[in-house]
Amino acid sequence: MAAVTFNYRLDDFIGTGRGPALLGPFTIANVPQVADSDAVVTLRYYGDFSPGEQTYESFNVQIEGFTSQSFGAIPPNDEYNGVNVVSFTIPQSVLAGIVADGAIDIRYGIGRDVDDFKSIREEYIDLTIDYQGTYVVRPPSTSIDGTSGPDPLTGTDFGDTINGFAGNDTITGYSGNDLINGNQGADVIFANQGNDTIFAGQDDDVAYGGRDNDAVFGNLGNDALFGDKGNDTVGGGQGNDYVRGGQGDDLVFGGAGNDQIWGDLGNDTLSGGTEADVFFFAAGSGNDVIVDFNRAQGDSLNFQGQTYTVSDVNGSAVIALSGGGTVILTGVSSASLDAGAFA
Incomplete structure (x- = not known):
């Protein structure tokens, strides 16, 4: 079976594009309408090619309504640990003009999917897609801000900074290592997946760390704080708080106030604080x-x-x-x- 890896955020575009390209398995989002002039995508094939053998392949790049087809020879050139390495480049002309928020589907030969692709010698080829050019690869992040009123705020699948500001907000972090600030108002916060940090803020808040190893802090107000899964740090701050570590080996502390403290499952370290x-x-x-x-x-x-x-x-x-x-x-x-x- 073919191995396909592409999961990067790519920056440094020019033109009127919508910003960075966010790529995951078989998907591409926020693709710029005009990529940098020397942007290319290189497909590197790893397989058992005979010396001098050439394989001609055509492929389609389909993103929403845009389709581009290329055809070219793939000659063997390098050898790595006894395995020939060949490469083929998707030119910038294929990338330019791609519209945003579609699904990418790269097919070969007579249209077989990557998972089913074989060389002309009927041997499986592993495929890795490398992005080259002037792109800058760095972890994705997004800043999401609320208003002075009650807001429903939703993060992305990556590391977000979410600020609720005033109002009774409902904040959902989804995947990624998120930083969530509830600020003013009685907020309800769901961090979900990722190693998240939550500052519930003022007033009486409810916060759930979700999966992974989270840090959940209540600050002011009578808060209800839950670490959920993972080895979490959960702290109540001021007020009479209800604090639970959940699963995992947690650090749970109440801070000031008359608190109710649960370590729950796992081997936990607990501190009541004052009162x-x-x-x-x-x-x-x-x-x-x-x-x-x-x-x-x-x-x-x-x-x-x-x-x-x-x-x-x-x-x-x-x-x-x-x-x-x-x-x-x-x-x-x-x-x-x-x-x-x-x-």
Whole structure:
């Protein structure tokens, strides 16, 4: 089967195009109407070609209503690790005039797809598409800004910076490593895929980190914050916050206020911060550590109906839960835990 790789953002165009080309498997978006004058696409074939053998191939480039066909000889020229390497160039004239937001479909010979293409010797050829010319390859990014009112803001499949500004916004990050700022208003934020950073901002916000390793911060207001999947950092900031790590080995802290803190699944590190916080542990919640448990300021533990035993190891109370898992109270002895420590 053929191997096709092209997934880059290409910049440095001229003319009246719509900006960078964003390419993924069999798709191309935001293609400039006029590419740089020396822009080319080189197709490099890796296969077993006999010395002096030539293969004539025609191919079509189809993007929306634009179609261009080229025909030329592909001679063997170089050898790499015993495999002949040949190349063929799609000229700039093929690229110029391509309209935006279509699907690219490169076909060979009698119209077989890349996955089915064989050389005239009936041997499979792996294909890699390299982009050459004056293009600059760099990670894609997009800045998306809201207004002073309530906005539905949606990111792209790449790394976005999304600013909600004022208003009660609903923000969705999709894929990519996003930076999301809720700012003012009671916002609802879904980061989804990627290693995202969320600053929920002022007011009472709800934020979900989604997949991967996220950083979710509440700041002002009484926030509900969820790390979801991945090894997340979830922090409540000021206010009486509801903070959950979700799956993975998380760092979860409440900050100021009377917070409800859940490590959830995984081996988590928990911190209540100031004021009276409640730490929750369901069955199977993993081996967790609370680094600043403080009975004097009103901290307590809630084991969701599980029974438990308490022992001391190296000066810290170790609580074994009936549903599996442990809770270590760093620097806190079991003797200092009164009945009020267990909510």
